[in-house]
Amino acid sequence: MSIVIENVGKTFIDSKKNEVTALKNINFAIQQEEFVVLVGPSGCGKSTLLNIVGGLLSPTSGSVYFEGIEENPDLGIVFQEIALFPWRTVFENVVYGLQEKGISKKEQQKIGNHYIDMVGLSDFKDAYPKQLSGGMKQRAGIARALAVEPDLLLMDEPFSALDAQTRTLMQEELLTIWNRTKLSTLYVTHNIEEAVYLADRVIVLSRHPGQIKQIINIDLPKTGRNDEKYRLQSSKYADEIWQLIRHDAEEALKE
């Protein structure tokens, strides 16, 4: 699915009745089968933009078009804190969206098992969330988002609560899954290395107001990006992005 974000702006009214322009004049497109990552310092409007694309917030100005129309498609959304239902097993959580859609039990079994298998949780399908590690919970959340077979995947810092090693493994796993599903994806992160590892394109936002500072094409293959031979190129991209963000990140620290 292709998505066009046209002149999107968002102004909030804060608790002191001041206007906060979180986003201004945001224009970009996500092509079919494209993985786009939003990066920027704290408070630049990354989550606001993702929520607007997801239809959870409405923009103050501008529009979002999905294949040319302003109607939200089926979405898979994964947030930092995966809200699994504690009283449901992994399988029951994963098929929740399918139940809501009235899909037959037989199909639920087939689709649920397929995605649980894809995220490597087959041995835990009858486990409850409290029995899972942080990484497993995120995997279950990803399986749940994929199970509705969405047209667009939205991910807001899905791995930021994980330890560094688990995070690296989950990034690799996400790319493997992505290579199978090829879903158009919008992904938010603070982590520049993560952005370079995952993205086809990185959109760098500046803050106050949140605007697009630069869009960087990551010209690396989608498999084997961690290979030694791509290290230098990856770190060049990471440096380039950090130079774009650095000043704003320093300013954000002062607030």
Ligand SMILES: Nc1ncnc2c1ncn2[C@@H]1O[C@H](COP(=O)(O)OP(=O)(O)OP(=O)(O)O)[C@@H](O)[C@H]1O
């Ligand atoms: N409901 C709200 N009411 C008032 N201001 C808001 C609201 N939501 C967000 N903002 C403001 O809009 C700006 C962008 O916030 P947003 O959470 O989108 O940024 P972010 O880049 O995702 O930040 P972080 O990386 O810290 O999560 C911030 O200045 C924030 O304080």
